[in-house]
Amino acid sequence: MRGYRGFFRELGRTGSWRALALQFRTGAWHVARRLLRHAEAADPVERFLDQYRADGVVAFDPGAEALARQAQACLVCGLCSLECARVGGRPPLDPRDAVVAASRLAVDWQRLGLSPGRACEGCSACEDVCPVRIPIAGVQRHLATLGEGVGTPPAGCDAPGDG
Amino acid sequence: MTVAVVGGGLAGRTAALDLAQRGVAVTLVDGGPGATALCGGSLDVAAASPGVSWLPWRDPLQGRPLAPRERLRLLLANAPTHPYRVLFGDDDVAATAALEAGVERLRGWLAPSGLAVEGSLDDARVLPNLPGTVRVADYALTGPAGADVREVEEVVWVDVPGLEGWDPSYAARTLAYDLEALGLVAPKVRVLRGTWPEALRGPRVARIAPRLDRAEQQTMLCDALRGEGAAGRLLLVPPVLGIDHVAACIGRLEEAAGGRVSEALGHAPHATAGFRLQRGLVAACGRLEVRRGRVAGVREAADGFQIRFEDEASLACAALVLATGRFAGGGVSAHAVVREPLLGLPLHDSEGRRVDGIPAHRSVRKGYANAQPLYTAGVRVDASMRPLTAKGAVRHARLFCAGDLIGGFDPARERTGMGVALATALRATEQVAALVGAGA
Numbered sequence: 001m002r003g004y005r006g007f008f009r010e011l012g013r014t015g016s017w018r019a020l021a022l023q024f025r026t027g028a029w030h031v032a033r034r035l036l037r038h039a040e041a042a043d044p045v046e047r048f049l050d051q052y053r054a055d056g057v058v059a060f061d062p063g064a065e066a067l068a069r070q071a072q073a074c075l076v077c078g079l080c081s082l083e084c085a086r087v088g089g090r091p092p093l094d095p096r097d098a099v100v101a102a103s104r105l106a107v108d109w110q111r112l113g114l115s116p117g118r119a120c121e122g123c124s125a126c127e128d129v130c131p132v133r134i135p136i137a138g139v140q141r142h143l144a145t146l147g148e149g150v151g152t153p154p155a156g157c158d159a160p161g162d163g
Numbered sequence: 164m165t166v167a168v169v170g171g172g173l174a175g176r177t178a179a180l181d182l183a184q185r186g187v188a189v190t191l192v193d194g195g196p197g198a199t200a201l202c203g204g205s206l207d208v209a210a211a212s213p214g215v216s217w218l219p220w221r222d223p224l225q226g227r228p229l230a231p232r233e234r235l236r237l238l239l240a241n242a243p244t245h246p247y248r249v250l251f252g253d254d255d256v257a258a259t260a261a262l263e264a265g266v267e268r269l270r271g272w273l274a275p276s277g278l279a280v281e282g283s284l285d286d287a288r289v290l291p292n293l294p295g296t297v298r299v300a301d302y303a304l305t306g307p308a309g310a311d312v313r314e315v316e317e318v319v320w321v322d323v324p325g326l327e328g329w330d331p332s333y334a335a336r337t338l339a340y341d342l343e344a345l346g347l348v349a350p351k352v353r354v355l356r357g358t359w360p361e362a363l364r365g366p367r368v369a370r371i372a373p374r375l376d377r378a379e380q381q382t383m384l385c386d387a388l389r390g391e392g393a394a395g396r397l398l399l400v401p402p403v404l405g406i407d408h409v410a411a412c413i414g415r416l417e418e419a420a421g422g423r424v425s426e427a428l429g430h431a432p433h434a435t436a437g438f439r440l441q442r443g444l445v446a447a448c449g450r451l452e453v454r455r456g457r458v459a460g461v462r463e464a465a466d467g468f469q470i471r472f473e474d475e476a477s478l479a480c481a482a483l484v485l486a487t488g489r490f491a492g493g494g495v496s497a498h499a500v501v502r503e504p505l506l507g508l509p510l511h512d513s514e515g516r517r518v519d520g521i522p523a524h525r526s527v528r529k530g531y532a533n534a535q536p537l538y539t540a541g542v543r544v545d546a547s548m549r550p551l552t553a554k555g556a557v558r559h560a561r562l563f564c565a566g567d568l569i570g571g572f573d574p575a576r577e578r579t580g581m582g583v584a585l586a587t588a589l590r591a592t593e594q595v596a597a598l599v600g601a602g603a
Contacts, residue, residue: 077201078432081369131195
């Protein structure tokens, strides 16, 4: 009722039924619009993404976000790369690069061409030498799932690993 | 009941190995390597670091370079909060003897892995870094140890084409400039291009170094550098000369080149030497009881401790040696607030202020070049390496600390990290052995 106080005051001041009709029309239109919007609604996140997907915005799942937070502890010490090369691993993406990439939260991997599309062997040797205990094998697996269906990285991107 | 040592770096492994040699039942809790594995190849006990540390590199009156033992004396006289001071008072003879004994022990542990700790407290080395800056190093590991640029007339950087973020001509210029700034007779510096084999190229040190463990790849490099050496000439290579067989690799290269060949000091993410050191220490601990995993919490009792791991397992121990390191190792956490995560021990910086329980950014001083007291934050200990409470009492009679977890010094700036790790670990084990009784 509070919101209509102005309306009644206006009616009392002007005594005009025309003012009343105008107010009613505006109010009814407002209510109808709200109802209509609810009908079209779906998930607001989905609506947002529909709007901005073309600009490279993607949704990230909570698992990936947790992984990204763990990856942000990276000291970039490079011990994982050394251990990986020592045990003869041939990952599509160097473990250090993978962790640094995964520490960026909402990046469209496919557009950056970072997604390898296949995981490393998953021997976890790199995890044993990591001073901050980042689940590097999990990061590699995650990046691989993101890259499924993606071909070779576009020209100009670093070649994944160097063999 | 066993004695638990928490920490997989130099201090923790020194403590565990020494306790085992004393006949004490010990369990090493290895939560991964800390700052030990990030070392570039120099192992310092009181090294000068011109422009970074206040410890002088030369005698201000006579102008001659100071020996490490002389700098140690200066450090003991001028750094009241340094762990050396807690250990040795101002007795520099005792300090020197203890550090030399510690290094001797380390040599014994690393020898089976083919790693040598070269140097002595009588003369420091001047070793070049990968970017070309020089470091004054007390001790150095096999690999970069032979790169003392004071003894040569010509330094030749061997170009490794394609190595990311490294430019040999830049390194050569920097080296010449830095040596001049140190007041040394600068040798001629040049770059050797076009010899590095195609098959040994790569964007990362990490991808090249393991290949040079293999004999056929070493032969390839030997052929490439054949005859390039000469008397008074030093061939300087990035830290890529193998992981497990670095001594053999350098030996073969020197024979083929006919002159001195050495690695430059690395730095993270090119800390090959630190990686080798860590591997050597892990190998030395091969016979010990090692429990891998991170500690979630520690419960104190009158006669010992109950360690709870992140995987819900637990371990009871009669005494506990904490060698969890500082910010890199996780012994001091700076997430949200600065704290010691296992027992909530009080942390003090070198200026005596208590820093635990407050956000790290509040303790940071403005200015890039300023010393940051936060980096000196750590646990305060008594002469037996037992941590103290905020009021200065002993926290627990069976709790000991070693390594960078002990505060009052800045390991990165003061270049005393290795000496502190060895000396504090050996003091702590001495006390533990006396407490639980050898053979217990």
